[in-house]
Amino acid sequence: MTNLSFSDLTFSWPDGTPVFDGLDAVLGPGHLGLVGSNGEGKSTLLRLIAGELLPARGSVTVSGRLGYLRQDLGLGDGQRVDEVLGIADTRKALHRIESGIAQDTDFDIVGGQWDVEESAVALLGRLGLHYLADSTEQLDRKLETLSGGETVLLGLVAQLLRDPDVLLLDEPTNNLDHVARQRLYAVVGQFSGTVLTVSHDRELLDRMTSIVELRQGELRLFGGNFSEYERIIEAEQEAARAAIRDARSDVRKQSRELVDARIKLDRRLRYGQKMWDTKREPKIVMNERKRQAQVSAGKLRNNHIDKVDTAKEQLQQAQELLRDDREIRVELPDTRLYPGQDVIDLDEVQLACGPTVRLRVSGPERIALTGRNGIGKTTLLHGIAEAPPKVAWRMLPQRLDVFDERLSVFENVAAAAPHASAERIRAQLARFLFRGTDADVAASALSGGERLRAALAMLLLADPAPKLLLLDEPTNNLDLPSLVHLTQALASFEGALIVVSHDPRFLDDIGVTRRAELTAGGLVETLVR
Template sequence: MSMPVISISDLTFAWPDGTPVFDGLDAQLGPGHIGLVGSNGAGKSTLFRLVTGELRASRGSVSVPGRFGYLRQDLGLATGQRVDEVLGLAGIRKALHRIESGTGSEADFEIVGSAWDIEERAVALLGRLGLHYIASDVAQLDRRLDTLSGGETVLLGLVAELLREPDVLLLDEPTNNLDQVARERLYEVVAQFSGTVLTVSHDRELLDRVDTVAELRQGEIRLFGGNFTEYERIIEAEQEAARAAVRDARSDMRKQSRELVEARIKLDRRLRYGQKMWDQKREPKIVMAERKRQAQVSAGKLRNNHIGKVEEARDHLSDMQERLRDDREIRVDLPATRLYPGQDVLELNEVRLACGPTVTLKVSGPERIALTGRNGIGKTTLLHRIQQDGPQVPWRMLPQRLDVFDEEKSVFENVAATAPHASAERIRAQLARFLFRGGDADVLAGALSGGERLRAALAMLLLAEPAPKLLLLDEPTNNLDLPSLAHLTEALAGFQGALIVVSHDPRFLTDIGVTRRLELTGDGLVESAGEQ
């Protein structure tokens, strides 16, 4: 049987305020494993919601053969839920237990259907994804969700979707909050899925395991055979050609403009000479009149010819510039955040965390520390304890959920609230360096996309008063597209203080110049030379 293909035909969708997202989108996604890429706000999550039927298109259709599974970016699970409820097994388990105890009814047999081995299948999947303590005991299916870490919850959500035996699997940032070991297990499980997989992710390693890259840009989808590295190679080659074309078009534009100026100078000389001849009456009037008429006609033709060439060159330059992608960069200079070598930042001595480990930690100078460790060990708890004990320098925290805003206020108003002594002009100038230019700074925080929220949160943290000299970052790369990940790296390059970063993204940790790696274990913090 052929693998399923997601068919998109004439798909048209706009938000209630009239903002268009898709207008007549046509595409076929699959078979195989596809990575869906595009900038934040391009419509990737909106497309997922249209595929699953959460949103309704105003025109067109999306066809998904068979059953689909959808692992959301934000699982939206209630912390009071039990594991078996998340897995969709609660009703079947109760029916099975009644049947096994001899009190089962005909309705219980209908509930179970053919799923007599559902508990065993669930436990096997949980074990394959590393949730061994749940897999080791069926009674663990009664655990509450609030006893699991964020990464364990993501894996649990994936197990729930796989138990439905889907033909098409939609994954929205599936490696968020996962340590490297858990990521490897997820890679293996996804690779063994025999149906069509459509993945949105900033995880380059995951994207390098796909068969096809689908780029969503300006409301259209373009397919690239191969993985993400091959996609980048093709795009860079196209962009180099586009940059060369822009250079040639600018050169031609200058040439045509220069020739137009030279033509105008030549025409002016002719007209002045003709007028001089007329004034001095050195030739018969009829001859001078005819010469003047011919000069004017010639001047008009010459002028129009050069003007036409300039306009053609300008139009060609505009066409070539449209082929260039927006590669705007965040460039900030933050001297007020500077720490000096040896300057005390924080110190924890034999501090016992609520989750168990006892930690000792001293940070001095502009150290950049990667805090790693398995899911659920207590890394976020340690960041909160650092805040509670109070660092010795001004600090700011970037939480996983980026919930640092007053959602009803604009980006400008949120930043202004953290920098009460800064003038409006200074705040707007600084926001422009975070790519919030003009009216973009007046957009409400609640209307921002994921990448925009990150840039706004960074602006709030880095432009705050007093300037922070320590940043605590909790999984800062979650939910970011690759351009936004680059923006985060660029912004941190301008920060001259100390960093403590919880992240399982080894490339990101290398790019931001981590100087120490600390692994949190059940026995405390240990220096780590490798990637976790």
């Protein structure tokens, strides 16, 4: 039974920021989706499992062979396909043996992998990379001839060729079109070992058998897929909200009873003082009554104070169960476009990748730019930017490489909006959830979701305010809360959008009005009702 186990796992970043402190957990076999907010440490946990990072204390145990598809594949354009697949040396040894010029070590290099080329092209074909599967000669192709989505699939093939028992996947559907996603779902679904995947792709997460939530440095296992996980969490949150209402009511009740008790005690004290002043009873009797009243008052007061403290403690415990549901709320009136206002007039532009396109955009249209991997969608976005558009515009690239990494979030936004006051920038950054010292964190230290929010802040708060946004796969590397944040920010944007995305639900959520599919023959446009 393949599993992953963590014993006293402790890890902090070099600046002292803790990620895990004594994590103990066992993850059994199955297909597991790892979810949690950006910055919780999902990718860090995968890197610890893979041995890319070493814990300060404790251990990670993997039963069986491990395959790891990183979020950032770290591949260079000059690499060949067989080098990415890790079979280059084996192929060379095979070819020398077949040519009759084998070296002594070639048979050791090949081992039992006599069909390694055939296995590789078969896997490439299963994942839809048909032109790479045409012949074994295609394994010599250079990486720069592949699109971002094809590179992701190639990276998955490289891991599957290792014949792993445990497969770690970090955002495996990034840059994949609909067809490629379906093929990946099928291949992952047929994998017989343990899968642990970090993804914002809800359809992929709904194909998992269990969900593992990473929250505040601890792992919690939920049986069932992501939809079932959402139902459980929502039920827990509703119970927490009800508990908070009850606890608040109890705090008010106990506080009122404490006030009433104090009023009664004050009345008794006044009565006792009056009796003392008028000397209506013997002194020894009055002293005893005074002593008893003080004891009784102390007990009564302490009893009510204890009840108030208990009620407040229960309220705090209930509030801790309620999750942070912070939302991005921004007002961007300067981004407004009016119906009929000219935005783009692209006429018969020949793209380097082949198609000739025409595109006209007017007013606050929201256009989904779709098409298969490698057809040239990113190239078209750059072509639109170079046209240039007739209004102020900004582009959000796939890699979110819009920052000066040495500067803080605040300093990057200030550079994009030089005429804005520091107070206004910080107020706006707070609306993007960068509050207080969070705005002073260096761009290089941001997590994926934080980079997205910071990049959106740079784009949307820029001077002049953009009236057109070009977004290239903006949902890549996002956890689900960050995906909600992105949707919220775009809902406040009143200009035009052209979005490259393969996430149909996201496109529906942002209110796409037109779809433009890029094909070998140009753009095929359809209205969205």
